[in-house]
Amino acid sequence: MTKKIALITGATAGIGLESARILATNNFNLILTGRRAERLETIKTELEASGGRVLCLNFDVRVKSEVDAALESIPAAWRKIDLLINNAGLAAGIDPVASADVADWEQMIDTNVKGLLYISQPVSNWMIEQQKGHIINLSSIAGKEAYPNGSVYCGTKHAVSAISKAMRIELAPHNIKVSTICPGAVETEFSLVRFKGDEAKAAKVYEGFDPLTAKDIAETIWFMASRPAHVNIDDLLIMPTAQASARDFVRK
Ligand code: NDP
Numbered sequence: 001m002t003k004k005i006a007l008i009t010g011a012t013a014g015i016g017l018e019s020a021r022i023l024a025t026n027n028f029n030l031i032l033t034g035r036r037a038e039r040l041e042t043i044k045t046e047l048e049a050s051g052g053r054v055l056c057l058n059f060d061v062r063v064k065s066e067v068d069a070a071l072e073s074i075p076a077a078w079r080k081i082d083l084l085i086n087n088a089g090l091a092a093g094i095d096p097v098a099s100a101d102v103a104d105w106e107q108m109i110d111t112n113v114k115g116l117l118y119i120s121q122p123v124s125n126w127m128i129e130q131q132k133g134h135i136i137n138l139s140s141i142a143g144k145e146a147y148p149n150g151s152v153y154c155g156t157k158h159a160v161s162a163i164s165k166a167m168r169i170e171l172a173p174h175n176i177k178v179s180t181i182c183p184g185a186v187e188t189e190f191s192l193v194r195f196k197g198d199e200a201k202a203a204k205v206y207e208g209f210d211p212l213t214a215k216d217i218a219e220t221i222w223f224m225a226s227r228p229a230h231v232n233i234d235d236l237l238i239m240p241t242a243q244a245s246a247r248d249f250v251r252k
């Protein structure tokens with residue numbers, strides 16, 4: 001059977017990595033991206049053992065010249081992308097607007113919003129040429145609700161949801177699906193990154209309840225990606241059973 005091709009941004013950890021694992025066992029060749037080149041190479045070795053091929057692209061999604069150079073380096077045969085998972089993203093800090101670090105705002109906006117757009121433009125053009133494809137964007141419960149001290153992270157995820165809605169309308173005439181998945185708390189490196197490497201603070205976020213796992217989200221992404229051609233899941237909100245709103249647990 002001919003293999004499909006998926007491009008996953010932010011595949012060095014968490015949801016992106018687990019999504020790569022599931023797709024590798026479901027007949028996909030994979031283009032995996034991230035800044036940590038060594039991790040990408042280790043993951044390539046792991047995943048190629050299940051029979052598919054992996055192309056690693058090492059770049060920072062915030063830097064348009066790096067994104068463009070990386071995408072231009074993709075050989076023609078690999079540009080027939082069936083599935084794009086715009087996953088690379090982060091929260092930086094947990095502070096009120098009045099005192100937050102402007103550099104944190106810039107990192108979140110540049111990664112979660114501008115980076116997603118830099119990738120989506122060339123890949124959606126390749127999909128338009130093929131008149132088929134599926135783009136799954138990682139939004140969040142933070143793209144549906146806002147919580148105190150998370151204004152800019154929530155703003156970026158609201159932007160991901162809005163951009164996705166518009167893209168869905170733009171791309172439907174080209175037989176291209178656009179979906180968002182909006183998870184609640186998933187225990188990955190997310191909180192470690194948000195708290196800038198403070199392991200104790202990161203662990204505290206998930207104390208006292210069972211958060212989602214990256215595998216839970218990857219399985220759901222695979223469900224979305226494996227629907228028949230005439231079915232699109234526009235938007236999917238997935239929460240830990242113990243978390244009924246964005247404000248249900250404490251991030252500090
Ligand atoms: P992780 O921190 O575990 O993984 C984040 C991934 O994004 C890494 O592979 C990282 O790769 C990549 N990344 C971050 N910044 C950049 C950058 N500037 N350039 C390239 N790649 C980058 O987090 P998650 O797996 O939890 O997060 C994945 C997505 O899911 C994010 O968009 C996040 O907002 C969203 N999400 C997460 C939730 C959670 O509770 N964990 C809930 C809802 C949504 P590298 O560092 O190697 O560049």
Ligand code: 8X3
Pocket residue numbers: 139140141142150153183184185186246251
């Ligand atoms: C990540 C989940 O609620 O901590 O998007 O912002 S949350």
